[in-house]
Amino acid sequence: MNPVVLITGASRGIGRQTALTLARNGYNVAVNFHSHEVRAKSLVRELGELGSDADCFRADVSSLNEVKAMYDQIHRRFGKISALVNNAGISEQSLFTDITDEMWDRMIGVNLKGVFNCSKVFLPDMIRAKSGSIINISSVWGQTGAATEVHYSASKAGVIGLTKALAKEVAPCAVTVNCICPGVIKTDMLSPFSSSEIDALKEEVPLRKLGTPGDIANTVLFLLSPGASYITGQVISVNGGFLI
Numbered sequence: 486m487n488p489v490v491l492i493t494g495a496s497r498g499i500g501r502q503t504a505l506t507l508a509r510n511g512y513n514v515a516v517n518f519h520s521h522e523v524r525a526k527s528l529v530r531e532l533g534e535l536g537s538d539a540d541c542f543r544a545d546v547s548s549l550n551e552v553k554a555m556y557d558q559i560h561r562r563f564g565k566i567s568a569l570v571n572n573a574g575i576s577e578q579s580l581f582t583d584i585t586d587e588m589w590d591r592m593i594g595v596n597l598k599g600v601f602n603c604s605k606v607f608l609p610d611m612i613r614a615k616s617g618s619i620i621n622i623s624s625v626w627g628q629t630g631a632a633t634e635v636h637y638s639a640s641k642a643g644v645i646g647l648t649k650a651l652a653k654e655v656a657p658c659a660v661t662v663n664c665i666c667p668g669v670i671k672t673d674m675l676s677p678f679s680s681s682e683i684d685a686l687k688e689e690v691p692l693r694k695l696g697t698p699g700d701i702a703n704t705v706l707f708l709l710s711p712g713a714s715y716i717t718g719q720v721i722s723v724n725g726g727f728l729i
């Protein structure tokens with residue numbers, strides 16, 4: 486039977502492309518979405534056309550109760566999953582002095598607690614099976630910090646710390662935990678930036694181009710492949726040389 490992967494935040498962007506790439510490579514896919522149900526359903530149809538047994542599941546990853554309910558639905562539909570890609574995320578630009586309690590809590594809630602919630606709920610099956618893989622999508626800003634994105638940078642730095650600690654803890658159970666730090670990737674997340682701001686960002690990238698969702702999807706595919714089975718606790722930068 487094909488392995489089952491859960492990808493959070495797969496209705497758009499990096500998550501969507503990762504679902505397509507994994508489906509083309511023999512995975513059945515559980516697609517998590519939050520608000521874009523129509524897009525998630527249309528992705529499930531596309532995945533089906535690629536021969537993947539796929540379905541979509543709504544949950545706000547910041548809510549442990551919603552993630553538990555999603556686990557029950559996925560378990561009934563697919564049984565155990567063999568891989569979890571914690572990709573769901575939000576971003577926001579704000580001066581530090583303008584970040585409110587609510588903005589801080591929402592950012593940490595989705596980007597960091599979301600990773601905690603999904604890992605907490607789906608990991609026990611992997612530990613029992615003595616196999617499995619978790620891939621967390623952090624960010625270059627979690628490595629280096631971004632002005633006007635202190636809450637985003639803090640959430641993504643937290644994901645790096647969580648990855649390293651959890652990898653050590655579950656390695657004896659043959660479960661791997663790794664983290665990918667994308668640079669600037671062409672998705673809806675860049676929509677707050679003007680075209681001149683995007684051009685300026687491109688100039689800062691040594692490869693002189695933005696990354697694509699496919700660049701991240703291919704890295705996920707590699708990390709899930711048998712050839713990467715000795716890699717755990719690592720932070721893989723996919724950023725065109727933006728941070729070296």
Ligand code: NAP
Pocket residue numbers: 493494495496497498499500517518519520521522544545546547572573574575576595622623624625666667668669670671672673674675
């Ligand atoms: P995107 O196009 O904005 O897509 C975000 C995805 O996350 C959507 O599928 C969205 O679902 C989902 N999501 C948001 N809040 C959620 C929640 N509370 N619960 C469940 N799902 C939720 O973003 P992207 O660029 O693909 O980003 C994917 C990941 O890569 C994020 O973690 C982001 O921080 C990281 N990243 C992106 C870049 C970049 O330049 N694009 C760079 C570094 C890191 P709905 O559409 O259903 O609401």
